[in-house]
Amino acid sequence: MTSFPLLVAQAESAEFWQTFLQYALIGLTNGALFALIALGYTMVYGIIELINFAHGEVFMLGAFLALTLVLHVMKLDEATPVGLWVGIGLLLLIVPLFCAVINVSIDWLVYKPLRQAPKLAPLVSAIGVSFVLMNVGLLWGGAADVHFPDFVSRHNLLGEDAALSFTYKDLMVVLITVPIMIALTLFVQTTRMGKAMRATAQDPVAAQLMGIHVDRVIGVTFALGGALAGAAAVIYSLYINTVSYQMGFTNGLYAFTAAVLGGIGNIPGAVLGGLVIGLARSFGSGYVGERWTSALVFVILIAILVFRPSGLLGARTREKV
Amino acid sequence: MTPTAKRMPVWPLYLGVLVVYPLLVYPERALAGLTEISVGRQLTYIFIYAILALGLNVVVGYTGLLHLGIAAFFGIGAYITGILTVSAYPFQTGFLVALVASTIGAAVFGMLLGAPTLRLRGDYVAIVTLGFGEVTRFTLRNLEEITAGTRGLNPVPPPQLPGFVETPLSWLGIGADWSLDYRLFYYLALGVLVAVIWLLANVERSRLGRAWVAIREDELAATCMGINAARVKLSAFAIGCGLAGLAGCLYATTLTSTAGPDAFDFNRSMIMLCCVILGGLGSIRGTLLGVFLLVGFDNVVAPVLDGLIQAAQINTSGNRFLTFSNWKLMIFGLALVLMVRFRPEGLLPSAQIEAELGHERKSHRPAEAPA
Amino acid sequence: MPPLLAVEDLHAGYGPIEVLHGISLEVRPGEIVALIGANGAGKTSTLLVISGCLPVRQGRIALEGEPIERLAAHEIVRRGICQSPEGRKIFPRLSVLENLQMGAFTRRDRAGIQHDLDHAFELFPILAERRGQAGGTLSGGEQQMLAVARALMGKPKLLLLDEPSLGLAPMVAMKIFEAIRKLNQEGMSILLVEQAARMALMLAERGYVMETGRITMSDRAETLLGDERVQDAYLGE
């Protein structure tokens, strides 16, 4: 009699671990995408303590640019594989550049005049900019969801009948996001500009006294954040295949949540937060139900903030009296 | 100081116009030629949104907590009213009970949301409230059996009028049939709005109102003066969200439906926030002005312009660039950006500040001086 | 010879409050000038204005005869004024080495930077030991040395030191002052803000006394040291 439940448990566990791994895999892939967007939030916050609400909308505009380029400029299709890959490569150059330019322009036009203003002012402006950009997206792509051509195959790399599924699409996400994150880390850790960014984030006045052109550093931060959002937009479009003017809000919200979860202003924190959100979403939809994933994500956020008010990797700040 | 105290107050004039307006037949008829929109009917909604915005003003304006999910509480109020009154459910408590239950229910949810945000820094409050707003919307959509999913609960029955109210109304030529005559809802909303303004103005001048502002101005100093920040913030959440619930109840009753969960999305919260900021944070008059301008623009001007464009047959092909409503967000957004840039204190900053400054521009707070 | 730094009738403040009501002072090449005064007198603000971190409301600042009062902070560093700010303001999550590299941010000459880095480590050997450690984990004295060394990395014509002995044990403060003397002997001009007035005045050639946003006395350091009024300001006698 004693062996019976044990047997059942083992039989269950093989299947259990398989689905568990599958969810984990999906979660990490999606999480990498969120992390890419979250980095933009966190970098800007780290340096000027502003929640750049418009960041999600920059991401959305990037996706629309990718769509327009694919459909009307490059006229890509699957029939010419070489052209297709070159085209996607070009997308990964043009779209980030475009998003970087938008992000920097927003900073110059809207946020820069408000640097000395009370904290609420730039935040409200950011919300305003996000409205404007959302409207641009609405006029650009219309109110309905738009299909993005499905270029990347869903072929399972582990074999068609393998229990786990890891498709070309998943591989693409990993192949693009991981090098980007490594490059970003190297940039921030080793280059002159990267160090200037970190220095400015830690103490802007001291950074000025070192001869760092703080406004330029902020500009570079916005450019980098925008470029990351642009790259994320391309990957997202190729991965999810649906583009809409509201995607900036929903994905931005998850990404921002990821940034807060990891401790806003903290670059590794954003990546960690992105992965946690990705995992929470995929496990949530697997074990709790698709409909409750978003609720679950925010419940996790609130629970973490109650116990760790500055996020997972955030430093506790000491009030200056 | 300017002799503001001696000036005649102008609010009775505005109130008088609003009370008399529905009794005059002409204005609605004159507009009828231009548009299908009844200004009186839209004014009712504006009154309701004004209550909502005043609730938000308590949290954001007085207490300085950036609440980005006020629409959720509007929705909670509407749905509590719906559940308690629609004929599809056995409760059918009637309007007054629903009104009280919506207000208290939303206030309780507000405290539940407020509690975990008590120790958080400003930006974190923003994300938590924003998240809560979205969770509420998804929950309303997901609890299909209770909330009828995306369809919303309807019909929400109109309030029952006691006889002594009905008689004078009929003398004024107002029918007692709620479904035919918007004016009953109009006076109901106006009455509640005036009551809310009066109560809020009283609270503003009381111990609690001062504690709210003190928390906004300098939380640390306020706690060092013995103010229980947690309790004060929770009270702001409770009162602000309770007012939102009250507005939600009126909304559902006036619309005769709870509308779907998507009526209570982030955009609604943001438009309310825009109203408060445009008018002047922490100022009742400013908030009212903000609501009249922005919601009036959204509910009256935009559809009228769309109607005109259609009537003029400019946009026969359905080009999305030529539909005025498709530019609304842009206008809201630009209004916010320009407002913050050029008049950060709002159109009508709180009376105190204005009295003190005259018409001088408010300068930014000084940076912390080094020791 | 024109003074290295000339400040004339300088007004500045925060928001509605003006804290400097017309400061005039000068630093000649190769000298140490001490700026002393009570808390809140405006010493730190004066240095911040010179460095371009606080806007000038009225008045002139000239470096070697050229006006610099309208320049941005990073431009002023480029022209050769480096500051070790009050409260050290080192970058807490950058390593000691990175902090020093930040000090040399405006420079491109690798060899020169390396030379100055070696020199800084020579001056403060403890920093060489801790070069890989994050700045925030250093002790107070080490942080102060790092702040001074970091300012030196910009190879300034004029070094502004704001309270280098703040919060330090006398032994440590002494080390810092010795380093300052050494730097001056190598030819660097220094404007020193200090509360430890005697120490500062013994180091300096000339001194200025500040009170509530104004310069109330200026003289040779020895004269000030002997002045009763200076002692007054410190021990109330």
Next chain:
Amino acid sequence: MSLLDLDKVTVRFGGLTAVDQLDCSVDERQIFSVIGPNGAGKTTVFNAITGIYHPSGGSIAFDGRPLRRPLTWRLIALAAVVGVCTGVAAGLLAIDVNALWRATIKRNYLGPDAPFSYRAAWRDAAGYVRGDLALAPVRGGRWAVRTADDRRTLGYGDARQEAEQLRDRQQQLVDAAAGAQVVAQDDRWQLVADDGQRVLETFDNEADAQATRAQYTAIAAAPVARRRDALIAALLGLVIGSAGTWAVWHRARRSPEVISRAGIARTFQNIRLFQDMTVLDNVLTAMDRHLSGSVVQMALRTPAMRRREAEARAHAGKLLEFVGLAHRETALAKNLPYGDQRRLEIARALATEPKLILLDEPAAGMNPTESSQLNGLIERIRQRGLTVMLIEHHMKVVMGISDRIAVLDYGVKIAEGTPDEVRANPAVIEAYLGSEEVH
């Protein structure tokens, strides 16, 4: 007797020790000054006393007892209530509140004309949790027999009675299915309950019998699993809710508000007034805890409320007069000159009716006339029966009025005594003017 006792108080930030093992005791109605060079840790001491920083070591006692928010039954009750609320919410969601609603409300409410029985609804709610089969009205006046969660329909009955019989039969099957066995009997297969006697159902082939057994076993197992999930969710919710309440309380245990209510008030080195409030409101705000009245009274502005407000205003006016700001009542705090702002901070601190007042550099930024007036003000504060603790750099102020002086240097107390003792102390002179031996 001593009012405030610091015992080996240590404050560390990261690796830096700002205050090291400070012992200090302040007697009642004393003026006690803390002096020392900049960065010596004086303000940190004030912050540790007023609960802004938590000392890393040592203890602070006021009036003979440590200042902490007491652990009251109210907190325990609150944690329990919050825990139960989150637990119930999580449990409801896990057990599927949607289906529960359908089972209790919709099933028992047939329209405005039919009466609604709350007792039936309650019974059905319990039935849903137990996993009982239920009857649901369907179109054409017929009744369906369904599982508790409405996922599966097991049969229909034309009349209610007929359906009830069907339901009871099915319920038996469900209850017995797990232990039932399939037994071959005369070319047919019977499902026999585990007592081996009762025949539950008869089938034509074995496969059907086995399938039915499996089906009913699954139906019986579903509510068990759901109850287990709900229980886990409810327990999780309970733990998170009450632990969260505890965590929030724990962090606020020594919050400034607790200290202020115990009778310690303070001013700040960098003036921290409520800038956009009027002078009068600044003072009234600090009187908060002495004003009573509920939200309803405030909202309705009852006559009692008005009377209390008027009294408070009069009292605040007196305090403003006391510090010499009576004529500026309606000005905004930020528009006051620097010296007035400092005095307003003192009035605000006095309004909390403290026993001990901490003044952090009250003379900073004041001109000589103002700072000599300040001496008089501090003296008059003492005459009101208060104890004063003072951080000051203006030696005229300190030496003129202090009863005792403690000297801090790099976080350590290097001297304590009367002004004359301190002035003569060589360690103090060294800390202030620096050592003579620079060479």
